[in-house]
Amino acid sequence: MAGSGPPAALLSPAYYQDPYPTFAWLRDNSPVHEFRFPAGDVRMWIVTRYEDVRTVLGDPRFSSEGGTWGSEEFKAAGLVSGAGSVLEKAVTVVDPPAHTRLRRLAMRAFTPRRVEEWRGIVTRTVAAALDHCRELGRFDVMEDYGGVVSAGVMGEVLGLRIERHEELVETLATVFPSDPALMERVPEGMARICGYAAQLVAEKGAAPGEDLVSDLVRAEEAGDRLSREELVALVAAMILAGSDTIRAFVGNAALALLDHPGQAALLRRRPELAPSAVEELLRYEGALSTALFRLVTEDMELDGTKLPAGAPVIAAILAGNRDPRRFDAPDRLDITRAGARHLALGHGLHNCLGAALARLEGEIAIPALFTRFPGLELALPREEIRYIDNWAMRRIERLPVESVPAGRAGRAG
Ligand code: HEM
Helix, strand or coil: CCCCCCCCCCCCHHHHHCCHHHHHHHHHHCCEEEEEECCCCEEEEEECCHHHHHHHHHCCCEECCHHHHCCHHHHHCCCCCCCCCHHHHCHHHCCCCHHHHHHHHHHCCCCHHHHHHHHHHHHHHHHHHHHHHHHHCEEEHHHHHHHHHHHHHHHHHHCCCCCCHHHHHHHHHHHCCCCHHHHHHHHHHHHHHHHHHHHHHHHHHHCCCCCHHHHHHHCEECCEECCHHHHHHHHHHHHHHHCHHHHHHHHHHHHHHHHCHHHHHHHHHCHHHHHHHHHHHHHHHCCECCCCCEEECCCEEECCEEECCCCEEEECHHHHCCCCCCCCCCCCCCCCCCCCCCCCCCCCCCCCCCHHHHHHHHHHHHHHHHHHCCCEEECCCHHHCCECCCCCECCECCCEEEECCHHHCCCCC
16 A cells, blocks of 8 residues: 655655654554665665654663764765854764763752743743734744743843844744754854854853752762853753744744644643643644764664665655654544643653753743633635754744734634
């Protein structure tokens, strides 16, 4: 029955618009699937079943150190994250014991007191963004809401002053390209992010304040501290990992609820469902379609497929989150769903360091949008919604909406 390959080739334009049929095909027909990564034409594998995604993220034979364990062609294609910059040693791309130490020091800044303070920052930022959206009447969830909230919160939490969010977003786009023609701009994007981080670390070192970066500068455990270079790498990693992800998630969640008005109404009626709604929205369509590259450290077999040492492997998080082997009716959005844990915030050692902040932003920003605008509707035909071409990030380009008065609700978009 199955044709000779997935419905849309991996990382092709059609795949970016709708990867789910391809994920379903791969889960059933080729769960550990060999393909060629377009940037550099590198031999690679992608895993799509829930259990295999967990294994790749949790088993130490899958390393995060591309420069150490990656195949020669992987390295030659420039796919080693942060190569040649301070980010080479960032928490995202090192294995234990270096990872254990960085992670422990970083976690010292994520105290319950700080997370509670973030609640105030998020609530204020969301309220101001919604006021502005109301003034606009018709607005773009990506730009005017998700973008403003993610940049505003990240800015205040880190103590970062990037006046132009556009610039940050553009810089982020250059560091995660899928188009081979854009690979040469990656170092330039990384350098700019590192520049923002270095400036911030220098400022907070000289005059510490009440923010995450100042906490990281102060963080100490058993006499051990982060070096200047490690601080810059960590802050840069947070900027990279914590800005556009939130924007993408707010957009995906808003669209999921617009597609399921019954679920949106339930969330409005029962605000106490916000935490489970966020977990379900993360499962249904979180911000990252895949984790960062993992590299196989020794010849091995995964789910019946042989993987050679050096093999780059992509764990398809969104495919795992829609695996019917794990989730009942996985394509259905059900904000009361309980049970199996999703993989949207990762799994294992590298699970999301900013998970508490991501959840907090989701729990405040998503219900608030639908409570403030009960008559929220798409302001363009559903089929015109486009996703960016990016192998790791699942983000809508534009999501124009308008708030329709009660009597007019339900008209065609
Ligand atoms: C909805 C928003 C977010 C999503 C979906 C998300 C998702 C993820 C995932 C899947 C990973 C694991 C990647 C891998 O194993 O290759 C990760 C790691 C990470 N995230 Fe998040 N994230 C979000 C928000 C944030 C925020 C707000 C921050 C910063 C405060 C952040 C900081 C990090 C860092 C530093 C890591 C690397 C941790 C490590 O390697 O030990 N993330 N995130």
